[in-house]
Amino acid sequence: MALPLKYHWRHLLSRRTSTLLTVLVVSAVVGVFTWMVGFALALRGSLAVADDDHKLIVIKRGATAESNSAIIPEDESRLVALSDVATDAATGERLISPEMLTQVSLPRLRDAGRTSANVAVRGVTPMAFKVHRKVRLVRGALFDLGEPQIIVGAAAAKQFAGLEIGSTVQLGSSGNRPYRVVGIFSADGGPMESEIWGYLESLKNAYGRSMYSSVNLRLRDGVDPQNVIDEVEGPAIQLSAWTEPAYWSQQSGLIKAYLMLAGSLIAVMSLAAIFAIANTMFSSVAGRTREIAMLRTIGFSGRQVLAGFVIESVLLALIGGILGCAGAMAWLNLVGNRKDMFGMSTFTTMAFEINPSPLMWGCSLVMVLAVGALGALWPARRAAALDVITALRQV
Amino acid sequence: MSAADIELSNVHKSYYKDRLEIPVLHGLNLKIGPGDFVAMMGPSGSGKSTLLHLIGGLDSPSDGSIRVGDALLERMTERALTAWRSRHVGFIFQMYHLVPVLTAAQNVELPLLLFRMPASERRRRVETALSVVGLADRADHRPNQLSGGQEQRVAIARAIVTDPEVILADEPTGDLDARMSEEILNLLNLLNSEFGKTILMVTHDPRAASHARRIIHLDKGVLERTEENPVRQPMAGARAAS
Known part of the structure; x- marks a missing residue:
């Protein structure tokens, strides 16, 4: 049996300032991420409709x-x-x-x-x-x-x-x-x-x-569309032809670039969240060496100690994640879920709606869990590998 | 759970620092009978704590054999030692090492979380352990709401809640005043005489050592001498050999 959740929860509450700051960083990242996922899903959903290859x-x-x-x-x-x-x-x-x-x-x-x-x-x-x-x-x-x-x-x-x-x-x-x-x-x-x-x-x-x-x-x-395209682009007609999905895929190049840029931004922000969590967890491990040594001494295995710190880190990320998702929802309610995006080479905008979906929440949850687990990785391993004898000798 | 005897045969222990061997224990032989209460004294660096850690399975000897009850520690894997410790050994530390964010009862419950046990049974055992140390009415107090002596009594309750055969105490009164020290030592006496626990206690304090049935003196990694406590009757079968 692992350490109870209240043990981790109370440790988080006992370090209020660092917990609060980390939660704020994670919630900001998750909020932006959730909004971006909703945006990308709505855009992808709209472009996916243009799939008629005949x-x-x-x-x-x-x-x-x-x-x-x-x-x-x-x-x-x-x-x-x-x-x-x-x-x-x-x-x-x-x-x-x-x-x-x-x-x-x-x-x-x-x-x-x-x-x-x-x-x-x-x-x-x-x-x-x-x-x-x-x-x-x-x-x-x-x-x-x-x-x-x-x-x-x-x-x-x-x-x-x-x-x-x-x-x-x-x-x-x-x-x-x-x-x-x-x-x-x-x-x-x-x-x-x-x-x-x-x-x-x-x-x-x-x-x-x-x-x-x-x-x-x-x-x-x-009919194979490629045969017709070849004929249209051939010497007799000399025009350019595209199937509908190929055309919109090419037209949305700018949007894809925008999404990639946003994705890169999210990746950098996620790294910041991971480091914020790792920093909090490192200081937590450093402040609890004797406690960890005590747990190891009374029979908790290194793996159980590692799992404990991962759970604590994921709990921290989940609090931030819930706040971030709530923030994203509040933002959608405040500014409306209808978006338009200029990006086509038609010089016009494409209108779509960002609707919260299980996929959007699922992506956010996976991101939160990943940030929590990755943030815990190094500190938890350090805790699990703690030299019990040396820690016990510290007075 | 019945008490266990402890036997050390030709135990050596060395540490290495920058490839330099630092010998700590030199061929130690020691027998502690079941239900004995032994105090271990000696100057700093004499190997007292190292010996305690070896008997508790926290460290392994460089050479020699350590048997606690039926367990031959040097033959056990780290994983097996961890599981063995949780069932057979209770630890008491000088600085108590209580988890500050948990109540006294939750601290005492910690070792029981390692066992498949209904919550009601855990609760019963925690209440019993806290009653033994006289802190049943402090179950919901956090460590910062307790005195040093009370904290150490909670730590003792944590050490006995799994009903181990052996209790290893490392300077259990080192951070307490005389009155509180006396309380803790009386409690250890109670665990030894009433509950039959085998106790090995490291201490610098002769007054604390005087509560034990026997006092062994370590110096520079060898067993220097053993004293029988004239006040307390030695347990049958308990003897030391160096």
């Missing part, structure tokens, strides 16, 4: 994203001729969606409009709903082709002002005929849910565009 996004050769791509209508005609593009069973039309992408600056709801962010505006035809299968209207109506109307992604509607049904948005040179929001659409939480969609020809006029930003294709079932 949808190709075609942009201009040399362009890196739809925002800096321009495709002339003649190129679209060449794509129509591709034999591997799927056909609509009802109408016999090829599932090809020419689209135009631009952005509009809108005030954020979370800070009452004090700051703004760029929201993607996509001009589409009704065919887009057959090519982008995850996009579906959840409220209101589809835009009327002859009217200045738009539909708004659910994530964008939650985070930006003036996007509720019935409100109007000034787009391009729409002047005194602003676009009216008539519907809200879902994209199963994917990146398109952060966009505003309107009729392609109307938006081309509003922005004075004659070219498309991209052409999206749906491939027939069973």
Whole structure:
């Protein structure tokens, strides 16, 4: 049987100042870590929805994203001729969606409009709903082709002002005929849910565009997307094609770099937490050499003493961890769980929600346990390896 | 648990410092009968504490043999020695070595945590041990709420709570005034005469040694002489050989 928890707990309480300082360091690290994990999970969840590898996004050769791509209508005609593009069973039309992408600056709801962010505006035809299968209207109506109307992604509607049904948005040179929001659409939480969609020809006029930003294709079932990509990028068409997951993976490069940077920051902070715990535990071991010697003398093994200090360290980390998680929750409640992130080369933001999940708490718990155990490693080994005779002779 | 005898045969002990051998005990022979109370005296550095640590299985001899009851200590692994100590030996230290954050009862309970034992049985044993040392009413006191003598009595309760055959005491009155020392020595006498514990006590104090049945004198690692205490009757079978 190991030493009882009250033994460790009371030792922690007996060193109030060092315990409190260590708890504060650990709670700060765990709080930031929890928030970062929630952020990363939300972002990953959003990007993971863009997983349709039978949808190709075609942009201009040399362009890196739809925002800096321009495709002339003649190129679209060449794509129509591709034999591997799927056909609509009802109408016999090829599932090809020419689209135009631009952005509009809108005030954020979370800070009452004090700051703004760029929201993607996509001009589409009704065919887009057959090519982008995850996009579906959840409220209101589809835009009327002859009217200045738009539909708004659910994530964008939650985070930006003036996007509720019935409100109007000034787009391009729409002047005194602003676009009216008539519907809200879902994209199963994917990146398109952060966009505003309107009729392609109307938006081309509003922005004075004659070219498309991209052409999206749906491939027939069973077709190897790489064959179509090779054909699109070949000498006959000379455009650039990506499957949806490859495109978003490439687009989120900046976000990945940001997450890596944040991860490195967390790693450094975790090291600080480990050292804080190790320092507290070292001083605890140093102050309790005779007590450790007594325990060894009356029959506690080195392993039991080691386990005791690891338990004490993990207990210390857990207190910090609980405070840190509570802090992260309080922060989410205070500033809201809706986030948007600029990082795509579309020069627009992606909106998402950080929702506490078992995975997020699980990651934090693992981190807390790791910090506690690693912090205890050296001091606990020192305690277990204590020379009992020498310690007993100390008066 | 019945008392155990102790037998040391040609025990040598050396320490090494910077590869330099420092001999401490030189071929020591000693027999302590079951239920004996032996005081060990000698100047600093004579090897008293080293001998106590060897008999307690905290250290191993460089040469020779140590038997405590049925246990041949030099043949046991460190792990086996640790387990053996917890069952058969009670330790009393000069500075008590109580855990300051635990109550008297919790300190006494510590050795019992090493055994598979229901909490109710642990509680019963702790109460008994504290009653023996006269501190049943101080069970919930922390060490800083007790006098030095009371702290040492808690340490004695901790030493006897597992009902060991042998009690090893290293200067148990070294940090106490005369009155408290007397209390502790009377308690050790009680454990020896009423409960039959074999006690080996290291002390510098002749008055403390006078409570023992026999006094052995160590000097420079050899057994110099043995005195029978004329006041206290020696136990049958207890004798020393050097």
